[in-house]
Amino acid sequence: MKNECNDCVCVLRSFVQMKDCQLELLDGSHTVVQFKRGDTIIRQGVFSTNVIFLRKGMAKIHITGPAREQIVKLVKAPTYLGLPTTFGDKINQYSVTAVTESDVCFVDIGAFKKLLAENNDFSAYILMELSKSELEAYRRCANRTQKQLRGNLADVLLEFSEHLFESDQFTLPLSQSDIGNWVDAGRESINRALAEFIQDGIIQMQGREVKITDKKMLKMISQNG
Amino acid sequence: MKNECNDCVCVLRSFVQMKDCQLELLDGSHTVVQFKRGDTIIRQGVFSTNVIFLRKGMAKIHITGPAREQIVKLVKAPTYLGLPTTFGDKINQYSVTAVTESDVCFVDIGAFKKLLAENNDFSAYILMELSKSELEAYRRCANRTQKQLRGNLADVLLEFSEHLFESDQFTLPLSQSDIGNWVDAGRESINRALAEFIQDGIIQMQGREVKITDKKMLKMISQNG
DNA sequence: TTTATTTTGTGAGATATGTCACATCTTTCT
DNA sequence: AGAAAGATGTGACATATCTCACAAAATAAA
Numbered sequence: 001m002k003n004e005c006n007d008c009v010c011v012l013r014s015f016v017q018m019k020d021c022q023l024e025l026l027d028g029s030h031t032v033v034q035f036k037r038g039d040t041i042i043r044q045g046v047f048s049t050n051v052i053f054l055r056k057g058m059a060k061i062h063i064t065g066p067a068r069e070q071i072v073k074l075v076k077a078p079t080y081l082g083l084p085t086t087f088g089d090k091i092n093q094y095s096v097t098a099v100t101e102s103d104v105c106f107v108d109i110g111a112f113k114k115l116l117a118e119n120n121d122f123s124a125y126i127l128m129e130l131s132k133s134e135l136e137a138y139r140r141c142a143n144r145t146q147k148q149l150r151g152n153l154a155d156v157l158l159e160f161s162e163h164l165f166e167s168d169q170f171t172l173p174l175s176q177s178d179i180g181n182w183v184d185a186g187r188e189s190i191n192r193a194l195a196e197f198i199q200d201g202i203i204q205m206q207g208r209e210v211k212i213t214d215k216k217m218l219k220m221i222s223q224n225g
Numbered sequence: 226m227k228n229e230c231n232d233c234v235c236v237l238r239s240f241v242q243m244k245d246c247q248l249e250l251l252d253g254s255h256t257v258v259q260f261k262r263g264d265t266i267i268r269q270g271v272f273s274t275n276v277i278f279l280r281k282g283m284a285k286i287h288i289t290g291p292a293r294e295q296i297v298k299l300v301k302a303p304t305y306l307g308l309p310t311t312f313g314d315k316i317n318q319y320s321v322t323a324v325t326e327s328d329v330c331f332v333d334i335g336a337f338k339k340l341l342a343e344n345n346d347f348s349a350y351i352l353m354e355l356s357k358s359e360l361e362a363y364r365r366c367a368n369r370t371q372k373q374l375r376g377n378l379a380d381v382l383l384e385f386s387e388h389l390f391e392s393d394q395f396t397l398p399l400s401q402s403d404i405g406n407w408v409d410a411g412r413e414s415i416n417r418a419l420a421e422f423i424q425d426g427i428i429q430m431q432g433r434e435v436k437i438t439d440k441k442m443l444k445m446i447s448q449n450g
Numbered sequence: 451t452t453t454a455t456t457t458t459g460t461g462a463g464a465t466a467t468g469t470c471a472c473a474t475c476t477t478t479c480t
Numbered sequence: 481a482g483a484a485a486g487a488t489g490t491g492a493c494a495t496a497t498c499t500c501a502c503a504a505a506a507t508a509a510a
Contacts, residue, residue, distance in 0.1 A: 065367035066376075066448065072363050087349075088356030094363060116349075120342045124312075127341075127348070130355040131313030137359060138297050138319060141366035142290035145409040148466070151291075175487060184370040186468055191489060207476090223291065373496070400457060411498055416459060432506085 003027045009078035010053040010105055014125040022115055029108035035098040037173075042082050042096035050106040052081040057102025058164065058173060062181070063094040071182035073140065074099065074174075076164050083130060086112070099173040144183060151225040152183035153193050154218045157203065161212055168215065172208040228252045234303035235278040235330055239350040247340055254333035260323040262398075267307050267321040275331040277306040282327025283389065283398060287406070288319040296407035298365065299324065299398075301389050308355060311337070324398040369408060376450035377408035378418050379443045382428065386437055393440065397433040 005011055005026040011018060018026075032055065035041055042052060044064055058076045062069050072094065075081070085092050086109060116123040144152060156179060160170055172179075176194070177187035185193075197203045202218055204211040212218060230236055230251040236243060243251075257280065260266055267277065269289055279302045286297045286306075297319065300306070310317050311334060323329075341348040369377060381404060385395055397404075401419070402412035410418075422428045427443055429436040437443060 063363050063367050065371040067371045070367040070371065072366070084356035084359040086356070087352045088360050093360045113349075116352075117345045123348055123352070124338075124341075127312045127352060127355065130352065130359060131309035131311070134309040134355060134359040134362060135313050135318045137362040137366070138288050141362070141369070142288050142295040142297070144366070145370055146290040146292045146295065177487075187488085188469085188490085189467060192467095195489080402457080412458085413460085413499085414497060420459080 005030070008105070009055055010080075010107075013078050014122060016119065016121040016125055018119065018122070022119060025111050025115065026107065029111035031106045033104050033106065035102045035104055037098055037100055039098045039102075040095060041098055041102070041104055042085075042092050042094070044092050044095040046092050047090055048082065048085050048092050049109055051083070051086050051109055051112040052096075053105040053107065054079050054081050055103040055105050057098060057104075058100045059096050059098050059102060060174070060178070061094055061096050069181055070184075071174075071178060072137075074159070074164060074182075077102070080129065083126070083133075087130075147222075148225065149183070149185050149189055149193050150196070150221050151223070152185070153179070153190065153197070154222040154225065156183060157197075157210070157212060158215075158218060158222055160210070161215070168212045170210055172210055230255065233330070234280055235305075235332075238303050239347060241344065241346040241350055243344065243347075247344060250336050250340065251332065254336035256331045258329050258331065260327045260329055262323055262325055264323045264327075265320060266323055266327070266329055267310075267317050267319070269317050269320040271317050272315055273307065273310050273317050274334055276308070276311050276334055276337040277321075278330040278332065279304050279306050280328040280330050282323060282329075283325045284321050284323050284327060285399070285403070286319055286321050294406055295409075296399075296403060297362075299384070299389060299407075302327070305354065308351070308358075312355075372447075373450065374408070374410050374414055374418050375421070375446050376448070377410070378404070378415065378422070379447040379450060381408060382422075382435070382437060383440075383443060383447055385435070386440070393437040395435055397435055 003023050005023050011023070011026070035057070041054075041059060042048070054075065054077045056077045058074060059081065060074050061072045061081075063072055064070075081096050081104070082092060082094075085094075116126065143155065147155070160172070161168055164170075174182070176190045179185075180187045180190045183190075194203075194205065197218075198205055200214075200217070202212070202214045202221075204213055228248050230248050236248070236251070260282070266279075266284060267273070279300065281302045283299060283301045284306065285299050288295050288297055306321050306329070307317060307319075310319075341351065368380065372380070385397070386393055389395075399407070401415045404410075405412045405415045408415075419428075419430065422443075423430055425439075425442070427437070427439045427446075429438055
């Protein structure tokens with residue numbers, strides 16, 4: 001019988017050598033579930049008993065702020081979801097929602113912790129992941145708060161193009177009001193700014209299909225706008 | 226000869242049992258340095274070779290943003306400084322500056338990593354610390370960006386009073402323009418808002434000496450303002 | 451002590467963005 | 481298919497905050 005975890009991105013991604021018994025442990029304590037666009041993968045405020053790995057798809061991480069829902073970041077597979085919740089707090093401190101069809105692997109937290117304790121390379125890897133995302137969070141926040149609308153919107157478009165879809169042409173997986181919740185702006189302002197970008201020949205849009213036609217300018221705006 | 230690390234807060238704080246040999250390893254690879262108010266403890270962009278622990282005092286963590294220096298948070302001893310840099314990146318991704326006289330312990334990164342590998346409880350503790358601060362970063366950012374000036378300023382005052390100094394009376398360790406860099410506001414706006422708080426009988430001030438006289442109202446403003 | 455430098459206090463005007471209002475257009479559900 | 485819900489476009493106006501400008505205090509340096 002073949003061990004499913006053997007070739008799984010969750011495991012491969014860490015570049016860590018796993019013993020057979022460790023792989024078996026994983027294999028015996030995980031479940032894979034499919035989510036549709038808009039489905040909640042992790043719900044803020046709910047007790048968490050699993051480590052969660054996004055195997056396929058894209059998801060938004062969002063948190064309930066004092067006035068409205070705040071999108072913290074968008075992530076794409078393969079990646080862990082809710083890693084900090086696993087160690088920092090039993091209760092989920094944020095929500096994760098699928099923005100495309102996604103495959104998600106739920107790993108029992110006990111098995112995961114056992115693995116961490118046994119395999120030092122693996123725990124070093126997790127340590128590094130956590131560290132990186134904390135540093136990223138600091139940087140992201142500083143950027144968001146210091147730039148104004150056009151700059152932030154440019155960042156979002158570049159994020160889609162360079163990291164998430166790795167293409168100059170893509171379909172926006174978020175509504176304009178979601179983008180607003182991401183960059184701290186009203187839905188109307190996003191709409192107007194997008195219209196400006198189109199007017200200025202920086203992007204083309206039909207529906208949610210976006211094509212970046214002047215990336216240089218977009219990067220300029222990201223820096224100075 | 227007494228082992229200095231034996232009673233050190235760095236070690237005690239983790240509530241983790243250390244073996245004698247581990248304590249000796251630590252003892253042989255650390256240096257304690259005093260910093261004065263305003264001194265740079267960690268400088269962004271510089272190569273990092275130490276894990277750093279704040280033993281006494283208070284420090285601000287700040288990062289160079291696109292337009293200006295952004296204060297991420299204030300921390301007080303005992304706490305680690307630059308933990309995410311240690312694992313996530315060799316280059317410091319942010320600066321840390323003492324805001325009061327501080328004692329800082331520099332631990333060799335190699336020794337620290339060895340300790341992590343040997344002592345699972347310790348590495349679990351560090352994992353938890355990292356997780357907590359990431360979650361905190363998300364929350365902080367959502368709060369900052371969604372509240373307006375008065376709400377954010379109220380938060381800052383409450384942070385001083387409830388977490389940093391644990392008293393309703395304290396001396397501001399930051400200038401008004403620093404506070405501005407913390408909550409994303411201009412120095413003048415901070416000044417005006419403080420004047421309002423005084424006018425409204427919420428706080429009293431003489432120089433940088435602050436006394437909170439109406440904490441209830443301050444919390445109200447923090448929530449709704 | 452005297453001289454710089456940094457902080458604080460305050461006014462007036464400019465502006466980016468929020469808010470409300472309403473008309474499409476799309477997608478989803480029954 | 482038809483109805484209901486949600487997403488987008490666009491105008492007019494309000495407003496919180498920034499920016500510039502300049503003076504007084506306080507702190508640090510010489």
